[in-house]
Amino acid sequence: xxxKILDILEFDQIKAQVAQSLSTSQGQTEMxxxxxxxxxxxxxxxxxxLSEFGAIVQENGPVPLSNTADxxxxxxxxxxxxxLASQEFAKIKKVLRLANETxxxxxxxxxxxxxxxxxxxxxxxxxxxxxxxxxxxxxxxALSDTASDKLYTLRQNIKKGDAEVxxxxxxxxxxxxxxxxxxxITIRQGRPxxxxxxxxxxxxxxxxxxxxxxxxxxxxxxxxVVQLNNDIAQKKxxxxxxxxxxxxxxxxxxxxxxxxxRQNTWLIGQIDLINAKYxxxxxxxxxxxxxxxxxxxxxxxxxHPLIDPKVVVANDLFFDQTLETIVITGxxxxxxTITLKTLGVAQLMAQSGLPILADLGxxxxxxxxxxxxIGDEQSIAQSLSTFSSHMxxxxxxxxxxxxxxxxxxxxxxxxxxxxxxAALAISxxxxxxxxxxxxxATTHYPELKAYGVESDGVENASMAFDLDNxxxxxxxxxxxxxxxxxxxxxxxxxxxxQILAEAAGFLTEDEHDVNVMIASLEQKNQEMTESARQIKxxxxxxxxxxxxxxxxxxxxxxxxxxxxxxxxxxxxxxxxVAVEEADNILKNLQEKSLLKPHEIIDAKHQLGELAPEIVDxxxxxVLKKAKAKRGLKPGVEVxxxxxxxxxxxxxxAKDGRWEVQMGLxxxxxxxxxxxxxxxxxxxxxxxxxxxxKTVTSNIKAQLDxxxxxxxxxxxxxxxxxxxxxxANLHQITIVHGIGTGVxxxxxxxxxxxxxxxxxxxxxxxNAGGSGASIVTLK
Numbered sequence: 001x002x003x004k005i006l007d008i009l010e011f012d013q014i015k016a017q018v019a020q021s022l023s024t025s026q027g028q029t030e031m032x033x034x035x036x037x038x039x040x041x042x043x044x045x046x047x048x049x050l051s052e053f054g055a056i057v058q059e060n061g062p063v064p065l066s067n068t069a070d071x072x073x074x075x076x077x078x079x080x081x082x083x084l085a086s087q088e089f090a091k092i093k094k095v096l097r098l099a100n101e102t103x104x105x106x107x108x109x110x111x112x113x114x115x116x117x118x119x120x121x122x123x124x125x126x127x128x129x130x131x132x133x134x135x136x137x138x139x140x141x142a143l144s145d146t147a148s149d150k151l152y153t154l155r156q157n158i159k160k161g162d163a164e165v166x167x168x169x170x171x172x173x174x175x176x177x178x179x180x181x182x183x184x185i186t187i188r189q190g191r192p193x194x195x196x197x198x199x200x201x202x203x204x205x206x207x208x209x210x211x212x213x214x215x216x217x218x219x220x221x222x223x224x225v226v227q228l229n230n231d232i233a234q235k236k237x238x239x240x241x242x243x244x245x246x247x248x249x250x251x252x253x254x255x256x257x258x259x260x261x262r263q264n265t266w267l268i269g270q271i272d273l274i275n276a277k278y279x280x281x282x283x284x285x286x287x288x289x290x291x292x293x294x295x296x297x298x299x300x301x302x303x304h305p306l307i308d309p310k311v312v313v314a315n316d317l318f319f320d321q322t323l324e325t326i327v328i329t330g331x332x333x334x335x336x337t338i339t340l341k342t343l344g345v346a347q348l349m350a351q352s353g354l355p356i357l358a359d360l361g362x363x364x365x366x367x368x369x370x371x372x373x374i375g376d377e378q379s380i381a382q383s384l385s386t387f388s389s390h391m392x393x394x395x396x397x398x399x400x401x402x403x404x405x406x407x408x409x410x411x412x413x414x415x416x417x418x419x420x421x422a423a424l425a426i427s428x429x430x431x432x433x434x435x436x437x438x439x440x441a442t443t444h445y446p447e448l449k450a451y452g453v454e455s456d457g458v459e460n461a462s463m464a465f466d467l468d469n470x471x472x473x474x475x476x477x478x479x480x481x482x483x484x485x486x487x488x489x490x491x492x493x494x495x496x497x498q499i500l501a502e503a504a505g506f507l508t509e510d511e512h513d514v515n516v517m518i519a520s521l522e523q524k525n526q527e528m529t530e531s532a533r534q535i536k537x538x539x540x541x542x543x544x545x546x547x548x549x550x551x552x553x554x555x556x557x558x559x560x561x562x563x564x565x566x567x568x569x570x571x572x573x574x575x576x577v578a579v580e581e582a583d584n585i586l587k588n589l590q591e592k593s594l595l596k597p598h599e600i601i602d603a604k605h606q607l608g609e610l611a612p613e614i615v616d617x618x619x620x621x622v623l624k625k626a627k628a629k630r631g632l633k634p635g636v637e638v639x640x641x642x643x644x645x646x647x648x649x650x651x652x653a654k655d656g657r658w659e660v661q662m663g664l665x666x667x668x669x670x671x672x673x674x675x676x677x678x679x680x681x682x683x684x685x686x687x688x689x690x691x692x693k694t695v696t697s698n699i700k701a702q703l704d705x706x707x708x709x710x711x712x713x714x715x716x717x718x719x720x721x722x723x724x725x726x727a728n729l730h731q732i733t734i735v736h737g738i739g740t741g742v743x744x745x746x747x748x749x750x751x752x753x754x755x756x757x758x759x760x761x762x763x764x765x766n767a768g769g770s771g772a773s774i775v776t777l778k
Contacts, residue, residue, distance in 0.1 A: 001036040001351070005370045009344045011036075011352075014305050018354060021279035023065040024098070026265050027272025034273070036351035038368045038404070040291055045116060046353030047288045052114035053274045054281070059111045063102060063275055068095050071265055075258050078251050086243070087141030089250055092261065093134040096127045099264040102271055111558070117274075124267055125260040133253050136246070147246050154239045161232040165192055165225045172204070172222055179203050181217045191229055193219040277354055284309070286355035287362060289346075294321040295365035295404075295438055297343070300536070302358040304342045305349075313474040317343060319365075319440070324433050324457040328442045329449055329481050334463035335474035336442040337374060340408045343440055344370055347406060359536075360543065365406070365438070371397040372408040387415030394428065401437050409441035422447035433457060449481035583725075632658070638674040642718065646677065699727045705747070706737040713743050717750055724777065725756055733763065735772045747773060 006012065019031045037043065057063065069091040077084060103124045106114075114121075136147040145152045169185050169192060177183060179200035185192050188209040196204045201218045207226060210219040221229065254261070280286065284305065292298075301314035313335065319326065328336045346356045350364040373393045394409075401407060413425035422445035429451070432439045452460035460481035464473040491500055636649045640662060647662035657668045703720045705713045717734065724732050736743045751760045756778055763772040 001038075001348070002369060002371070005344065005372055006035070006348070008372050008374055009341055009348055010306060011345075011348050014345065014349065014354075017305060018276050018280045021276035021283075022272055023275070024068040024268055024272045025070040026068065026095075026269030027065075027276060029070070030269040030273040031276070034352050034354075036348050036370075038351065038366055040366050043351060043353060043366070044291055047291075048116040049120065049274055050277050050281070050353070050355065051288055052112075052117040054278050055112045056106070056109050056114060056117075057278065060105070060109045063105055063271060064098075065102070065268075065272055065275060066094075066098060068098055068268065071095055071261065075261060078255055078258060081251075083244070084247060084251055085141070086137055086143045086247060089134060089137045089247065090139065090141035092254070093131065093137055094139075095265055095268065096131050096134070096261065099124060099127060099268055100131065102268060111554070120267065120270060123263060125263050127257070127260060127264060130254060130257055130261070133250065136250075143243055143246060148242065151239065151242045151246065154235050154242060158232055158235050158239065161228055161235070165228050165232070168225050168228075169194065169222070172224070176204055186219065188219045188221075190233075191221050192225065193221045196220045281355040284355075284357055286357050287360050288355050289350050289358065290361070290363040291350075292321075292363050292365045295367070296321045296363060297347075297365050297438075298361075298363040299343070299346055299356075300359035300362050302342050302346055302356070302362070304338055304345060305357050306345075307338070315339060315342065315474075315476040316478075317476060318478060319343075319438060322457065323459055324436060325429055325439045325441070325452075325455075326459050326461050326478070327429070327448050327452045327481075328440070328461045328463065328476070329444070329446070329452075330463045330465070334465065334472040335476075336463055337410050338474070339463070339476050340372070340374060340410055340440055340442060344372060344406070344408050360540070366404075367406040367438070368402075368404040369400065370406045370408070371401060372410075373397065373412075374408060374410040390415060398428070398431060401432065401435050403436040405435075405437040407432055407437050407439040407441075409439065412441045412443050413445065414443075418445060419447075421445060426451050429458070430455075452481060632671070632676060637677045639677055640669065640674045642673060647674070699723050699729070701729055701731065702733040702735060704735040705743055706735060708743070710742060710746065714746060714750075717747060721750075721754065721756065730777060732775050732777065733767075733772055734775060735768060738771045744770070744773075751775060 015031055015034060019028065022028055022031060071092060074084065074088050074091060103121065106117075106121050136144045138144060143151070145155050166185070172194065173180070173183055173185070176194070176196075179196055180194060181197050182195040184195065186195060187193070191207075191209055193209050194204060194206075196218045198216050198218055201208070201220065204220050204222060206220040206222040206224075208218050208220050211217065212219075281288070297317065297319035299315075299317040302317060303309070303312045303314050317339070328339060330336060346358060346362075347364055347367060347370060349356050351366065356362065356364070373390055397407060409428075412428065413421035413423075415421070416424075422443075425441070425443055425445060425448060429439060429441065429448075433455075449460060452458050459479060461476060461478045462480050464475045464477050465471075466473050490503075491497075632649060632652075634649050634651055638647055638649060638660065639645075640647050640660060645662050647660040650659040650661050650666065652658055653668060655668075657670050658674075660667055660669050660674060701724075703717065705716060708716060713736075720732075720734075734747055736747045738744065748760070751757045751773065758776045758778045760773050760775045762770045763774050
């Protein structure tokens with residue numbers, strides 16, 4: 001975008017308004033670089049980020065941004081191995097901490113999704129390591145005593161030395177009051193001294209460091225503290241060297257991570273910029289516009305951002321795909337120029353990713369260039385007239401314009417003979433039409449009213465005038481050319497009737513008819529505008545109602561989900577107690593041989609499945625789609641994963657689980673516990689090796705899984721656990737070997753999940769070590 005249009009439309013002043021909400025120096029940098037672009041994808045991404053950011057803030061509160069320093073020069077000096085002060089490391093630490101806090105804020109955001117903004121947030125780099133090593137720098141920028149053992153020792157010794165010096169000087173003060181001009185300890189040349197009277201300087205032996213201007217006071221460092229002060233001075237030198245060494249080490253530790261730091265500082269700037277855009281949007285009641293694919297512009301209640309909100313007049317402006325030129329006619333001071341600028345500013349703001357001052361539903365186009373000839377650019381230095389100055393600028397515009405340009409002309413053809421000026425204006429507009437550029441032009445020439453009526457792709461517009469109050473309304477009226485109100489205004493101001501009648505006689509009949517027609521059009525347009533306004537009010541009310549209802553529904557669904565999960569949790573607790581009681585009953589029945597082992601195992605499985613799982617009801621729609629894709633229905637053959645056995649689906653229970661028939665056994669299973677078997681797979685399926693469930697009263701307390709395949713090992717472990725429980729074994733050993741660790745990991749995951757396992761651990765070294773697990777059952 002050419003710089004001239006940014007100056008003409010005062011884009012920097014608009015950016016300054018948005019910048020008032022920035023918190024960080026990184027955000028200031030991003031704002032300084034902000035300018036209009038013509039990449040629709042990037043602009044849409046900016047708008048999506050802004051919309052998602054607004055939703056996050058509304059649900060989770062403001063983003064924790066704070067003032068930060070610009071790290072550009074500091075990081076460059078680290079690259080050059082230059083020395084840094086501890087305060088500069090404190091600035092780095094503050095920025096890194098802010099990056100962490102910002103990332104954490106978005107990670108913890110609830111009740112909202114932000115896929116587009118999330119792509120930017122994913123670029124944050126974890127800098128916990130750097131924050132760890134910078135803990136030795138406090139918030140004030142001082143290096144902590146604990147930065148190194150040597151630094152701690154030196155500073156402790158300095159403190160002790162200072163305390164000893166103060167003690168001695170305090171003692172001398174009390175004993176030498178008669179020899180002192182002041183009863184205080186002061187500092188001269190970095191050394192603590194006493195203010196001794198000139199006639200008593202020999203009574204306080206020591207080193208003279210200074211003398212008062214009058215010569216009446218000598219500042220003496222007593223001999224008793226000279227050596228102590230020398231020791232302190234030496235330790236301070238050592239402290240300074242130690243601090244320098246530590247800071248060099250910090251710089252060396254940070255140096256490999258400079259790109260990560262720059263990445264995070266850039267991201268802080270991006271978030272701060274988005275935050276400023278959002279705050280500007282809220283404060284100015286701005287909106288995020290839609291983006292047209294065909295340069296169509298629809299602005300509802302558009303306002304100029306640099307005009308006082310209390311007095312600015314909002315205007316609708318419709319520049320659809322088929323319309324290439326709008327000609328605004330009418331008298332001066334009616335608001336034509338502001339209308340031009342409002343359109344241009346709205347486009348610049350939108351193409352910079354800023355919200356525009358217009359109502360919801362507004363639409364903007366995408367232009368590679370925006371050109372404008374607005375205002376009086378007469379140049380005395382170049383001896384150019386007003387007309388020549390404008391024409392020079394117009395010539396430059398016409399040389400560069402194309403189908404992706406927006407052109408704004410204020411008083412086109414003004415400053416010369418009216419007939420010639422009107423002819424030039426029409427020719428220029430025709431040329432721009434041939435280039436398919438969007439053009440908004442203002443003019444005084446009545447000839448252009450006829451041009452707007454007779455030419456395709458051209459529309460007349462005017463600024464309304466309040467005849468009752470003799471003042472402009474600053475409201476744009478599209479489709480109606482402007483008309484002169486000179487005779488009517490003169491009549492109301494008291495101009496004699498004779499003069500008015502004679503003036504009217506000079507007008508042709510056609511001119512009179514045109515004025516009557518324009519007046520009629522204005523009346524009809526006013527009626528249509530009022531109807532449209534009422535419809536728009538209703539639409540806005542409906543949108544607000546829809547928004548409120550949507551929020552209420554979301555809140556209701558979340559509350560319902562919480563209550564249902566709470567109820568399910570309570571039911572799960574109740575069933576858990578019932579299952580434990582059922583286990584005891586089944587053990588007693590086993591001892592009395594009233595049931596067969598496989599019947600007991602199946603009964604336990606069914607009892608355990610009574611406990612409902614806590615589910616996230618917000619995912620129900622996705623689950624329904626998944627079920628539909630899998631084609632689950634009664635009669636479908638499935639493979640039950642926990643038993644490696646085939647079965648058939650019987651029916652879908654109310655809790656979302658399926659009843660599955662496996663031979664004589666019927667059980668309830670979730671969809672994760674079985675897989676449907678496709679018909680073609682049945683033909684190709686090789687014979688499955690099955691392991692019979694058998695229970696023996698002489699079951700061993702050890703299961704050996706070495707050399708067994710993964711699936712078979714799972715089956716053997718499951719069967720063995722059932723038999724061990726039925727046999728009331730208290731402790732068992734599972735030998736899984738070491739090998740690749742796959743069988744061992746499977747066993748330990750199984751034990752971790754099992755509610756019948758009290759504890760488990762690896763066997764002692766002499767009993768197999770990590771190749772076997774000793775399990776204690778409940």
